[in-house]
Amino acid sequence: MEQYRRIWKERVEEALSAVAEEEGHTIDRDAVAAETPPSSELGDIGFPMFPFARVFRTSPQNIAGKVAERIADRYASASQAPGTVTQEGPYVNAKLDRPSVFANVLDTVLSAPEQWGRTGREEGRRVMVEFSCPNTNKPLHLGHLRNDALGESVSRMLDAAGATVRKVNLINDRGIHICKSMLAYLKLGEGSTPESEGKKSDHFVGDYYVKYEELVRENPKVADEAADLLRRWEQGDPEVMELWKRMNDWAVSGIEESYRATGVTFDQIYLESETYTSGRDEVLRGLEQGVFFRAEDGSVWVDLEDVGLDKKVLLRSDGTSLYLTQDIGTAIARYRDWPFDRLIYVVASEQRYHFQVLFTVLSRLGFEWADSLYHLAYGMVNLPHGKMKSREGTVVDADDLLAELQELAAQEIHNKERADVVGDVPATARSIALGALHYYLLQATPNKDMVFDPAASISFTGNTGPYLQYMGARISSIVRKSHGVQIAPWEELDLSVLSAPEEWDLIKLVSSFPDTVSEAASELNPALLANHLYDLAKLFSRYYHEHPVITNDDPALRGARLALCRAVAHTLRAGLPLIGVPFLETM
């Protein structure tokens, strides 16, 4: 659709300039804007004439009339983007030649469906995306799910837009939090294992973290013991290292199981235990260069007050690294490992300040690529009845939530008596659960806080993932059943039979799908794509209720409509996975 807009904008600019010249005016071509009229009846591309009223000293209606008259039928049978132009009030509106658009778009989609939606807008760009970054003291929760959904979706969209994407994870496997779980295990574990308890391994570790919280409430001195464990870990105490390894393996393998279940993958996984001292040398180098300063107690600081930030500590007085120090080190290491044009950190918006500081410090250290760092901040996920608070036990566990959604989906399959048709009920229920979850998390603008309502997400009516999956399944069913019906071959199809308004609106939505993908990719906003696919599904749903496809009497109409159905199906098939929603043939 984008190319049509470009071509017609050019034509309108030319006509407007010509009219202006005849009347002795000059216009600013940049003031010509291509917009979308509120309904297809008015036209397909609209050009408001308001900005030119002043130079012409007449009404926009008047100008629109003259411009429209000049263009009118001039391009009615142009070889490229044929169509006509009308005046609609103060607007000049282009109406595309429908059969040629149908032919064009359908041919593009159907001849290379696996390429549909893939563009070259980000061609040649190397983009690293960091996301997830779990702690190893407890399993993933709902907040991680938003993070993972965003990271995956943004990565897939960038890939579809032609970028070379590298997904990285940084597992926070060291520090006081894991020592707390370790301590509780030492006190209460009695050699038990996830296997002996029959628990998913990361939940097993997480349970000891909860037990630690109970222990420290009873006896605050337990905190000192945890700190002591951390000291022994840092000294490399073999006994502590052995336990640390064991518990980390449990935590990480459990988390990886969750990744597999949700379709999350990484190209590289960094471990904090291997990177936590990095950045120290960089800070010392910065100190020598006079970028930083040393306080009396030996700690190293950066003063960012001139750019509206604070003074921040970069090295403790004992010379050890902090979170910020480590992030400096890992950023540098990553650029060395895989030079990027852009590094996107998918991290909660609470850490905005941290990233401002990080980016500024890297820039002051002289890394010109510091400008390519971007913090994709996303808002908190709240629950209908308030916030998630670990102390109040209202944190929604990722695995539990997914299991609950899957159960609800399975029930629904049975209620609708679809089990026989669907075949593998658990697998289908799992796909529906994922679709529900990911669509709900991604249809909201990343930046904003959101309320996650599990019941609403899986609800099978309305603006939900399952609704989109249902439409995909319905079209697939129509396409499947078409095999037993006589259809005119593609070369002989008469596309002018596609005369319903819905058909025209459908093909326009289909044709702008690649534009939406690349826009959503460059804006790093999956919600744009989610909304587009919803509009498409919604419109198709209305359409096929009123317009029989394979049960139609007219073979010409059957063939043309089926081609349109296929194109819509391919669009959903290509688009849904980009927002983490599995495409289903049957449900």
Add this chain to the structure above:
RNA sequence: GCGUCCAUAGCUCAGGGGAUAGAGCAACUGCCUUCUAAGCAGUAGGUCCCAGGUUCGAAUCCUGGUGGACGCGCCA
């Protein structure tokens, strides 16, 4: 105290200079002998937080308020 982000229908969210501000949920009314009713159509629901400003034109941009969230650790 300072900083960042947010405010649109009863609720959850779209729309981010341009044509009558849109969906979904919830409420009410119709539609299954017909490609899956997990659906479709319809009714009702709005001072786009407030006040100024910029503009031919502001829900959208700017300034100032108000309300809310989150930051401002030798935590991560």
